Amino acid sequence: MHTRTTSISRLAGGAVIAATAVALALAGPGAATAAPGDKNTPNGPTIDIQLLSFNDFHGNLEPPTGSSGRLVLDHALPAGAAKPVDVTTDTLTPPGVGGVEYLATHLAQAREGHPYSLTVAAGDLIGASPLLSGAFHDEPTIEALNALHLDVSAVGNHEFDEGYVELQRMADGGCIDDGDGANNQNSCPDGTFDGADFDYLAANVVYEGTNETILPAYSIENIKGAKIGFIGMTLKETPDIVTASGVAGLEFRDEVATANALVPVLKAQGVNAIVVLLHQGGTPGQETWYGPDNKPYQVNPSYDAACGNGAELDPMSPVIPIAKGLDPAIDMVVSGHTHQPYICSIKDPAGNDRMVTSASSFGRLFTDTTLTYDRRTQDIVRTSVQSENLLVTRNVDRDPVETQLIAKYKTLVAPIASEVIGQISADITRAPNAGGETALGDLIADAQLADPSVIGPYAAPVIALMNPGGIRTDLTYSASAWGEDPGDVTYEEAFNVQPFNNYLVSLDLTGAQIKELLVQQWTGVNAAQPKVLQVSAGFAYTYSGTTLGQVTLNGQPLVDTTVYRVVTNNFLAGGGDGFPTFLAAGNVYYGGLDIDAFAAYLTAHSPYAPVALDRIIKQ
Structure with a gap:
């Protein structure tokens, strides 16, 4: 836990040991315009908060190549063609998207003009990583995420690739005695690893036969007295898609039941504004696109396609029933796992729209969300939530800290990698x-x-x-x-x-x-x-x-x-x-x-x- 210069402080809590409550600071007078607890209309003095998010980074420190560094920008109908073609990020100058040096710069630029900004993620930040990170048990990726000022993340299924004990080391730090290069891996080449500066959350992962989570279940971010609770979870089917030995002795619980049970825990600490970071997602279907001939065509969805604006999630998408079942007190869902970009509103059980986002994968996109926090209701004004997926283009300056980190590990990995x-x-x-x-x-x-x-x-x-x-x-x-x-x-x-x-x-x-x-x-x-x-x-x-x-x-x-x-x-x-x-x-x-x-x-x-x-x- 640490305090940042933007007056943002953090408190992480588990399912067994509750976090200490933090007093809310009320700022200035204001006339009430709605009943307390109304999520749709401001009731008093407000504060604007930015939420930057991404998911499924998978240790892609260097710019991903080929299809891994490509997204659909738009569509075109070439002369004489019967069907449209995708216009991709390969057409950008320079081509492609992604790379942590550029992601860090884009996030820093996005924060400009937003004194109250949080950066969160929805899991699979590590695991299935390129050799540059994988050769060092993904310690380089954790260091890179610390450097781009990540605040909170859910765990995903790939966080369990090397077992849950190794995931706990990622969060807490420490070194492995791995024989200095056994299996072409090397923990702590500098002798130390401090672990994550951000909160890794695993609300629905408990030791079998207990209610004790393997990592904190939630985190409370305090922005000048405006408290937002984050609940982080992986998909309950994680044991079906990871190595059995790595999750032996653990229980993965239902996402909806887990999050809903934590709502009163957070409310008891004065937290009414709640965001779920969920490593489960959806898949957009074909997008309706109108060509220069004014005819509709079914095409691959663009990176910025939004539900209700020509694109929709496949109705079989696992995130839909989860979003529909989450307590109405939960204000937003940041999702992942499917490696797809989408910005959608899905009705909560009270019939109100609730934002659900995903930012593709490999650091190619990030989601910029703005929201209004009402100090009297101590809650997010639901109708204020606006989200947009933004490209991590490579036409910006590279972040020097990330560049130095990549250079360090490229030197260390070179004898193995270049053979x-x-x-x-x-x-x-x-x-x-x-x-x-x-x-x-x-x-x-x-x-x-x-x-x-x-x-x-x-x-x-x-x-x-x-x-x-x-x-x-x-x-x-x-x-x-x-x-x-x-x-x-x-x-x-x-x-x-x-x-x-x-x-x-x-x-x-x-x-x-x-x-x-x-x-x-x-x-x-x-x-x-x-x-x-x-x-x-x-x-x-x-x-x-x-x-x-x-x-x-x-x-x-x-x-x-x-x-x-x-x-x-x-x-x-x-x-x-x-x-x-x-x-x-x-x-x-x-x-x-x-x-x-x-x-x-x-x-x-x-x-x-x-x-x-x-x-x-x-x-």
Whole structure:
């Protein structure tokens, strides 16, 4: 906790130990114009407060490249074209958006003229990070977020990538004795790590069998006597999408029930203005865009598309029922997880509009929200809340503190990052065929199948299965971050493809269980958004809709009663991504890291060329 020069002070509280109440300071006379407690009309002296927010940063300290640094600006209808095309941030000068040096500058510029400003985030600030941060257990990202003056953040699912104890270290500081570079990681290269200056909140994550949260449940920000309470939560399904061992002994509770239970806790401390920082989100559908011919077209939504102004959230978006169920006392929701930009109003249970925002991902956007705080009702005037998503363009001065931090860690990581481990003859991408198979997925699955570390006392695996969400970026032929020749693949490039440091796991599954896993790709929790597992050479199957067709191994039908040795990563082996059948596997054996298998396979098969996508066929 600290006091800032803008008279903003912070108090964080948990679900078990309540925070100390802070007296409200009333300022100046004013005539009442509405009944106390009315959220829609000012009742007395007011103060204008700015709320800057972002989400899903994922350790992107350097400017993200390719699709990760791209957003849709607008649309155009070329002469003679039947359909519009996206106009993206690639057309900017310089092209692309994002990079913490630019984010810090944009936030500083946005604060100008706003003496009372808070900066908050909605989780996944760390985890699945590029090597520059991941090689140091994401300590560089925490330092960078401290430098851009983040005040409060919810945790997301990726904050649990290295386990909840490591998340607590991110918040509190301290070093890991990791062998000074074991697994190409190195904690505290300078000897110390102070942890987060901001409050990391986890209101709905408790130790199993208790009501004790692993981190504070809420934070109270005091701006010259105007108190705003922030409740921070991750999605309750987090155990389904993280490695099981990292969250063992924890309980993830319902988001609505958790937040609503904290409303009276905050009110008892004189806090009526409440904002939820939620790591769960929505997905905008197609946007209606009118071309120069005045005809409507359905197009990809722009970064600044707003609900009710040509864009709407998909009605199946998980954030919608959460927002509809949150107590009317909650004034705003800052969301994340889906990596989508949106500014929407969703009715609360009292029928009043409530702002719900999300700022895409990777530091490409931030949301600028202005609101009025009524000192007599001690609450936010709901109708005053105005939000706008703003681009983190690269045409501003780079923040010198962030630039220095990046330079420091680039020097430290250079010997690991710049090592050329193989070559590719063309781009190897995540672009799927009609069945969901990708060239990069094939490469990774083949690398896992070939890894000798997973054999142990058992037979060598004959099938590899890889989750598509674990493949984070493409291998690009022309990339040359360290001056390497075109086609050369550095360790950094390989790590950025698979940044989780997952372990490979071999296990026994019957043919019937393997077929069950394939069906789970599009059923159960994956019904709304199917997850097509990437498979190794020799394994193939067909499907139509949600019906599984022929499944073969080396051209022979899979036999339901036969036991097959399968290799996957520990995330899937723990039932992650909605594949619970893995939990019934036998003879589970842990091998080495997935990134080591990937790097070794590239070295042994260079130059690697993309193979035909004929393993997964949608009929």
